[in-house]
Amino acid sequence: MxxxxxxxxxxxxxxxxxxxxxxxxxxxxxxxxxxxxxxxxxxxxxxxxxxxxxxxxxxxSVTFSVAAARFARDVMPEKAAKTQEEYTRQLRKLNAVFGNVPLDAITPQFVRRYLDERGAKVAANREKALLSTVFNHAREWGYTNAANPCAGVKGHRETGRDRYIEDAELLKVISCACRPLKDALELAYYTGQRPSDVRKLKRTDIREGALSIRQNKTKAALRVAIEGPLLDIIIRLTTELPPIEPGAVRTLYLVQDEKGQPLTKSNLHYRFTKARKLAGIPNFQFRDIRAKSATDTEEIAAMGHAQRLLGHKTRSMTEHYVKDRLGYRVAPTPKTLPQPKKRRA
Known part of the structure; x- marks a missing residue:
């Protein structure tokens, strides 16, 4: 003993x-x-x-850090890599304020104060959403019986991005881009995919006349038909391979750097920023290409085509990309007003 x-x-x-x-x-x-x-x-x-x-x-008196620790251990591993990265950053901010506070002591007033005193409004909204998520899990785990303190607390008002990239602007940036960036830009436009999904495309994804894509964020499976301008790009990427450094090993990725390796997130951002500055195109982000692809597709294709191309679950998600940037192209009112009768002389 x-x-x-x-x-x-x-x-x-x-x-x-x-x-x-x-x-x-x-x-x-x-x-x-x-x-x-x-x-x-x-x-x-x-x-x-x-x-x-x-x-x-x-x-x-379980503290927020306890619930956050279990959330990071049990819930976060099921999320996409980018989501885990964002959650980790957001939990760090939340723990700095709420970490040692018992869950039962976190009230809507504290959440409101956090939103008001947090400098970045959009970031504050995202952190409030995560706080609410962690709290809901804490209730399921039996750590607290208190009501979710985020319920009823309004976040900061956000304005969606409505920048539409004109054809001339995109072409000017492409003309200033290096070969790997040019490949990425054109693939992004003709497939309508996110930068992370464009960077991971391989030659082995070309199957039965289509480009097979499994989106990182939504896990949606798509098959983009290889035809029209996309066909020309795929032929170029698979037959006109860019030169690589001596001794480098070429990979199967469609977009490769000078060493035959896929572009990293930071490297793509660096190359794009450089080309955009050379082109003199302000307020242009790589993600705007996805919105342009959706808008241009909606302008010429059947209703719902853009939604399927982007892999959206709902029509409203696609509408956010389209109507806020360029507006729908609509026909005028078809009814003809009756003409006034002409008076006799």
């Missing part, structure tokens, strides 16, 4: 405190093994419960 505790009597069995940190202590082969549990008592209790194989643990 081990010695009776002389301090920290409230801690469970096998859990000890040294300084500001907590440890799980076990004995193996006559030696003690100290496993760090962190310096937050609530988080430490969660880790202790896992090591003791206890499914449910009674945690008093």
């Amino acid at each position: 081990g010695r009776r505790r002389e301090k920290n009597l409230s801690l469970p069995q096998h859990m000890y405190q040294k300084g500001n940190s907590y440890y799980f202590v076990s004995r193996e082969n006559g030696k003690y093994k100290w496993i760090p549990l962190g310096n937050d008592l609530a988080v430490a209790r969660l880790e202790w419960a896992k090591l003791e194989n206890i499914a449910d643990v009674d945690i008093e």
Whole structure:
């Protein structure tokens, strides 16, 4: 039988405190093994419960950091890589304010104050949305019975981006682009895909006369018919391969850098910014090409074509891309007004 505790009597069995940190202590082969549990008592209790194989643990005054830690462990891995990156950044901001606050103590007034004092309004809205998501999960996990403090708290008003890139503007940037960027720009326009989806396209995605795409963000599966201008681009990308550095190994990616490797996110951004400045086209973002593709497609194709091309689940999502930038091309009122009768001389 081990010695009776002389301090920290409230801690469970096998859990000890040294300084500001907590440890799980076990004995193996006559030696003690100290496993760090962190310096937050609530988080430490969660880790202790896992090591003791206890499914449910009674945690008093669970802090936001506890729920955030479990959210990061259990929920975030199921999200796309970009979403995980954004959530990680947002959780860092939220933990800096709410981390040590018990969940039951977070009120709508605190959420309102966070929104008002956060400098970036759009970022504040996204962080509020994540706070609400984490809180809902915390309720499901039994960490709190309190109502979601974000309910009824209005975020900052946002104005959607409505920049439409004219043909001449896009062509001017393409003329100032290097070969890899030119390939990426044209693929993005004719497929209507996001930059991340364009960068990952490979020659093996060309199957049965179509370009098979699995979107990173939505996981939507698309098959873009290789015809018209897209056919010319695919022929160029597969037959007129750009030169690469001596000793470099060429990959199967359609858009390759000078080493035969796919463009990274930062490298694509750098090349695009450089070409845009050379072209003298202000307020032009790479993502605007996707919106231009949707708008141009809607102008000449049957209703719903743009929605399918972009992989949107709802018509309203596509409308955000189209009507706010250029407006729909519509026919005039078909009814003919009756003409006034001519008076006799």
